[in-house]
Amino acid sequence: HGDSGSSSEGMTNDRYSCWMISVIQALRNSAAFRKEFAPQKEDKNALKTKLFTLFDIAEGKNGEERRPVHEEEIRSFKRLAIEAGLKAPMDGAFLEMPFLQFLLQKIGAEPIEYYYSKKKKKYRETIFTIPLKNSEKKRSLQSLMKEDKIAFLSRAKTPAFLPIYLDRPLEKHTTSENRTRSEFSRTQVTPSYTLEIPIAKDEDLARYRLVSIVVGRDSSGHAYSYVFEKDDNNKSIWVEYNDSDVRKHLKPETKKRRAKSNLTPYDDAVKHGLIFIYELEH
Secondary structure (H helix, E strand, O other): OOOOOOOOOOOOOOOOHHHHHHHHHHHHOOHHHHHHHOOOOOOOOHHHHHHHHHHHHHHOOOOOOOOOOOHHHHHHHHHHHHHOOOOOOOOOHHHHOOHHHHHHHHOOOOOEEEEEOOOOEEEEEOOEEEEOOOOOOOEEHHHHHHHOOEEEOOHHHOOOEEEEEEEOOEEEEEOOOOOEEEEEOOOOEEOOOEEEEEEOOOOEEEEEEEEEEEEEEOOOOEEEEEEEEEOOOOOEEEEEEOOOOOOEOOOHHHHHHHHHHOOOHHHHHHHHEEEEEEEEOO
16 A cells, blocks of 8 residues: 555555554454444434444445445545544554544543553553563463453453554664664564453453454555454354455455465464454353
């Protein structure tokens, strides 16, 4: 993306629309998100209505055939987002202010309340953020939560929809042309398919299951989403989406790169995962 004047397929001409559509795709896969935030008939929140219109296109709602989300639709959504307070240009939007965080604030999401016992502080955040330090050691998301001794305050404070943002530090690299560029740390974090978070007052655990991941591959300036879907045998498999549309789709050059590197969705998530979407198990 970002190649103005190139192929008009999907959102390839719209800088950072890949990040936006990847976040939207990850959210679309969460039933808890849809249940909690789907607009009501009397809802006057234009941003929310526009967002869920994109969801419905991808889902094939209202008897319509599932189709790509067209470039002009994303552009229209982007303009709406900027008017609602998202700073333009979008460059670096997922560094200073994650697009998901902005989105949740604007559609009226309640902050997540939790106790950070390592710092002995209570926090209220729209998106659950875990600061990541550079490390050679591979760790799971679950182990990071345990290290920081994070707990919900009570059973009533356990959200059904839990987005987790992995705040990767930036690393400076010198290119072959002796230029300096910054990239996200590739400290390896394995996605925990089940996440257990203590509930302080109840001395109990809230169990969450992973439904989708957003990956920011800054080395290639691109973002993807990986979601769990059922295959023909009703088995859960990882499916990759990119910014060409909100369907299972890979561009030819992406397929070639994947085949050459033998990179699996799991490998990609371990090194480049930024947002993990979880749902509460009942």
